[in-house]
Amino acid sequence: MWNLLLLEDEPFVRRSIRQAINWEALGFRVVAEAEDGSEAWEFMQAHQVDVVLSDIMMPIMNGIELIRTAKHNGHEAEFIMLTCVNEFEYARLALQYGAVGYLLKASMDMEELKALLLKIKQSLIKKRDHRTKAPMFNLYQQIWRSIHGIEELEQRENEEGSPPLPAYVRLFVGSANSVSLENEQIIDLFDSNCEDKLLVHRFVNWGIATVFVWSDERCMPTTSVPAELSSTPWQTSDALKEGWVSLLQGIGRTWYELDPSLWAKGGLQVENITWKKESLILTQFEASHWAECEKSLRSLWDYFKEQQLAVVMVKKAADRLDKSFASLSNQAPAGKEVWAAVESHRQALEQLINRVHYYSKHRMKETITDHPEVNKIIEYVNRHYDKELTLKGMAKYVNMGEQYLSGLFKKKTGEQFIQYVQRIRIERACYCLAETDLRVAEICEQVGFVHLNYFLKQFKKWTGFTPSEFRESKKAERKKPLDEGI
Known part of the structure; x- marks a missing residue:
């Protein structure tokens, strides 16, 4: 009113x-x-x-x-x-x-007065929606990040001049492709007399759509909620996170195709995947060990299901691995939109394995030279970049003279041997900084650098950033608001 x-x-x-x-x-x-x-x-x-x-x-x-x-x-x-x-x-x-x-x-003329009042009401509704859209969207983003372990949820007072949030909220969650989750369809669930009392906002992230219905009153739906949607009853705004987590868990049960009785109780599992799990897959990919790579991917996906990792985290892992495969193959990745749209855990795995097969064809063409000994060295470096690597050791490995191998390697790859080794190590370091919480010193050791100061100098030379600057830039990119249809 x-x-x-x-x-x-x-x-x-x-x-x-x-x-x-x-x-x-x-x-x-x-x-x-x-x-x-x-x-x-x-x-x-x-x-x-x-x-x-x-x-x-x-x-x-x-x-x-x-x-x-x-x-x-x-x-x-x-x-x-x-x-x-x-x-x-x-x-x-x-x-x-x-x-x-x-x-x-x-x-x-009372009809004229009614017409003016209805005109004013539409204007008031538009102004209310405009005022509350930005603070509500910021709240959704913050809670979403908190749910998925990206940052802690801060308790903030309403900013001066910002309207207070309505007293109650209902949430409807489902696939972003579901027609039933359009704002108009959600409004139609409620009695027409309630329309002016409702604020309806749509939030989409990683293919999961959430429609929030805010109100100062508990307006009951007059139409049953479609079976493909999950919803909460009316709850206070303070309980928004709890209700959202509950609905996302329901999405997870469908995603993993699990019997509800097997679903673990508690919050969403959002632990970061350790570097070693993905590092092994990338090493196998670089070495063109396609069967082992596929086997490790299946093992990783089994791990996700066993841990009942949040759907968004699995989609992010698929996107992250796909980008790494694409980069190593000089190809364009599938893109976030593709991984956001996958509807099940099994479908995500099948699609990622198909991408590996696609990249493998290009990688065979572009990274394998016409010289078997050079190819043998490339494969060795890609698998053992964290170990001590010298031209002398590689010459002994392929039974060649050191000077002859130096010229041959440059001729066949376009890079000096030491340059190739440094590039591979820096690429791995970039991945660690962007996708793990490992300390810089730990990353330095894992990618094969012996001295931290030398690693810092080489990283700056190759990327133009210090490791800390590079990590912060990647965090900033991830925190940019994704206003996808709100």
């Missing part, structure tokens, strides 16, 4: 206007009456007033002075002015100050 203040110095006229309209049927409640502008302004400063139906000519403070005072002080109430035949100049001034319209008191 929108709050209306009735301002008229003649009690008979006030009573007539109040009794002539079913205010609640139009979505308004008359919260107060006043006899002059000064009394009305005092009330407006202490209470929420959305609309003022005001006479123009009154004692102490007239309607023109009231609207001018209200607008000057930033009050957002909408004004409808009541005027007499000889007061048109005042009515014109009222319109200049922002009044929505005016009516003649002597021949007041």
Whole structure:
């Protein structure tokens, strides 16, 4: 309901206007009456007033002075002015100050007043939605990150000037492709009399759509919720995270195709996958050991299912591995949109294995030279970049002279042997910094550098960043808001 203040110095006229309209049927409640502008302004400063139906000519403070005072002080109430035949100049001034319209008191047309009220109501709804969209979306982002272990959820007071959140919220969750999750379909679940009371926001991330329905009242749906959607009952805004986690767990049960009795209780599992698990897969891929690579992927996916990892984390892992495979093959990755759209754990694995087969064809063409001994060295380096690697050791490995191998390697790959080794190590370090929480010193050791200072110098030379700067830049990229259809 929108709050209306009735301002008229003649009690008979006030009573007539109040009794002539079913205010609640139009979505308004008359919260107060006043006899002059000064009394009305005092009330407006202490209470929420959305609309003022005001006479123009009154004692102490007239309607023109009231609207001018209200607008000057930033009050957002909408004004409808009541005027007499000889007061048109005042009515014109009222319109200049922002009044929505005016009516003649002597021949007041109630249908015209209703039309003005409905026009104002639509304007109020739009302004309310616009004011609350940004703070609500920021809240969704923060809670989403908190649920998925990206950052802690901070308890923040409403920022000055921001409207308070409505008292209650319902959540509806399902696939982003579900037509039943469009805003219009969600609104249609509720009685038409509730529409003005509802704020409906849609949030989409990694192919999972959540529609939030906010209200100051518990408006019950009159239509049953479609079977493909999960929903919560009305709950307080403070319990939003708890309700959201519960629905995402339901998405997980479907994603893993698990019997509900096998689903672990508790919050979503969002542990970061250790570097060793993905490192092994990348090493096998680089070495063109396709069968072992596929076997390790299946093992990793079994691990995800065993741990019942959050759906979003699995999709991110698929996207992350695909990008690494694509980079190593000089090909374009499938892209986040593809992984966001997969509907099951099994489908994600099958798609990723298909991508490996695709990349393997290009990798065989682009990374394998026409010299078997050089290929043997490349395979060895890609698998053992964390070990000590020297040209002398490689010459002995393939039974060649050191000088001859140096020239041959440069001719066949376009890089000096030491450059190739450094590039592979820096690429692995970049991956560790972006996708793991390992300390820089640990990464330095894992990718094969003996001295930390030398690693820092080489990393800066190859990337233009220090390791810390590189990691922070990747974190900043991940934290950019993803306004996907809200």
